[in-house]
Amino acid sequence: WDGVSPFPDTAEPPKGVQMLWHPTIVKPYLTLLSECSNPDTLEGAAGALQNLAAGSWKWSVYIRAAVRKEKGLPILVELLRIDNDKVVCAVATALRNMALDIRNKELIGEL
Numbered sequence: 001w002d003g004v005s006p007f008p009d010t011a012e013p014p015k016g017v018q019m020l021w022h023p024t025i026v027k028p029y030l031t032l033l034s035e036c037s038n039p040d041t042l043e044g045a046a047g048a049l050q051n052l053a054a055g056s057w058k059w060s061v062y063i064r065a066a067v068r069k070e071k072g073l074p075i076l077v078e079l080l081r082i083d084n085d086k087v088v089c090a091v092a093t094a095l096r097n098m099a100l101d102i103r104n105k106e107l108i109g110e111l
Contacts, residue, residue, distance in 0.1 A: 021059045023066035030072040046090035053097035064101040077111040
């Protein structure tokens with residue numbers, strides 16, 4: 001997969017447990033991160049993206065690309081400025097995992 005074309009293996013809508021790691025889950029998490037002010041919710045959403053983006057599993061690769069495509073990297077970087085250590089820690093680790101993708105790494109470096 002080239003990181004730009006549509007995600008393979010995603011032609012059909014996710015069902016059941018597949019909804020936990022399908023790239024379509026990225027948008028609701030990013031909406032939470034951009035619109036919510038509750039630190040517990042922010043930490044949880046960032047932690048979920050952190051876990052989904054970890055490793056070399058094909059779905060993790062898709063999640064990292066989905067975050068980039070949905071313009072989620074600036075949202076995460078902005079959350080580093082929040083005055084809550086737990087949120088900052090979850091966001092920083094999520095960004096570390098996002099940076100496993102070379103395109104994301106370059107974009108994060110520019111932000």
